[in-house]
Amino acid sequence: MTKRVVITGMGVISPIGNDLSSFWNNVITGQSGIQTVTRFDVSEYPTKIAGEVNDFDPEVYMDKKDVRRMDRFVQFAVGAAKDALKHADLDLTTMDRDRVGVYIGSGIGGLSTLEEEHRKLMEKGPRRVSPFFIPMMIPNMAAGQVSISLGAKGPNSAAISACATGTNAIGDAAKIVERGEADVMIAGGTEATITPMAFAGFCSAKAMSTHNEEPQKASRPFDKERDGFVMGEGAGVLILENLDHALARGATIYAEVVGYGMTGDAHHLTSPAPEGEGAARSMKRALMSAGLAPEDIGYINAHGTSTGPNDKFETMAIKTTFGEHAYKLAVSSTKSMHGHMLGAAGGVEAIITALALKEGILPPTINYEHPDPECDLDYVPNEARKVQVRAALSNSLGFGGHNATIVLKSYEEL
Amino acid sequence: MADTLSRVQRIIVDRLGVDAAEVTLEASITEDLGGDSLDSMDLILELEDEFSIEISDADAEKIKTVGDIVSYINSHS
Secondary structure, eight states, X not given: OOOOXXXXXXXXXXXXXXXXXXXXXXXXXXXXXXXXXXXXXXXXXXXXXXXXXOSOOGGGXXXXXXXXXXXXXXXXXXXXXXXXXXXXTOOGGGSOGGGXXXXXXXXXXXXXXXXXXXHHHHHHOGGGSOTTHHHHHSTTHHHHHXXXXXXXXXXXXXOOOGGGHXXXXXXXXXXXXXXXXXXXXXXXXXXXXXXXXXXHHHHHTTOBOOOOSSGGGTOOTTBTTOOXXXXXXXXXXXXXXXXXXXXXXXXXXXXXXXXXXXXXXXXXXXXXXXXXXXXXXXXXXXXXXXXXXXXXXXXXXXXXOSOHHHHHHHHHHHXXXXXXXXXXXXXXXXXXXXXXXXXXXXXXXXXXXXXXXXXXXXXXXXXXXXXXXXXOSBOOBSSOEEOOOSEEEEEEEETXXXXXXXXXXXXXXO | OHHHHHHHHHHHHXXXXXXXXXXXXXXXXXXXXXXXXXXXXXXHHHHHHHHXXXXXXXXXXXXXXXXXXXXXXXXXX
């Protein structure tokens, strides 16, 4: 018999807050975390804005020596994981640590480390490259370092599926708990790619917004004037726990993970499949695995990147999946506030979806000003809405044609 | 000598996160100061930069203590 999986803790490092309560408060009051980039000189780049994590001090979470051995994306993951455990009120030292696992992915990995060490290689030769280069740069190291710093010895892996990473990690981790292979999985996504190379690449691909004059208005998912995504950085990590284990220790339950679906577009390296058919199949699979009907879903936390094609095709995919009900449910993209956190997006957005269910508040899509006839759903424009929904989806769609959807539900005893 | 030691101490304190008082001439990088094989290599690179010298792999393998570092630097720079 499969186990029920519940969310009992969450930790977040983001452009709109580095602790859960200020983060959630910013989400429901519609605050933008987008600003002019300060991490490097953007004067020669067409895009000069991003959602940077401000005031993050890694030494709050680890000693100085460990800070030096971790790329920023790993520091974010360790910070968010420690906060999530604390939020869940879990103490690993009193548990069977073989039953506690980690599943945290990153879309890109330690790009700033790669850039710095590559500079050394070019300027000073191969002998000058740091022995920490490889273990700092490889994208699985977030999962590795979180397990090392917490002593979590159970199942350990990392999803790497571009912007679908966080959702894949959570879905895959939930399956591990469901199969009874762990009592607790620490799962989510992390990313830190506000770097010259990442910006150069995304700018060349014409994927990012150039709305530089008003940074806070640049990320405008589903709005007719949208002109590309705005990069964010940070991490979102959740504690997924076997329901019986959570009940036995009297844990607070925020939501239940009831479904997971993923598909491949088999279409193009960056463009979504026509009509978002891959995303539609992902949502259908997720609903089927949850045993829920389309009418049971009250809210979708959309991928909603603020690029022309994504928002149009994701809207079509929602209509394909939900039929007439597509016009009755609420859809919002919180990327309008925290930007597109790439591999961390699914982690952060799962946290928002769980809190929306727990608190009975649907987060808004901010900067929604100009309706687009091709995007004609209820996007919860500009203001949060007090509505208690029973079940919700969170979508993440990535370069490579990766589509992933999780289904969360308010916790109810059966 | 004293100047070399204080510069070496500063680097080791920074890289290994130890207290300066622990970085004595007798202290072993791996056994007393908690450095692993990656730290040791990293330290060699840092020392090469700091003192503008080149330490061959064969010589690097012989360096075990803070005192070894200081005397190597004093005889090669």
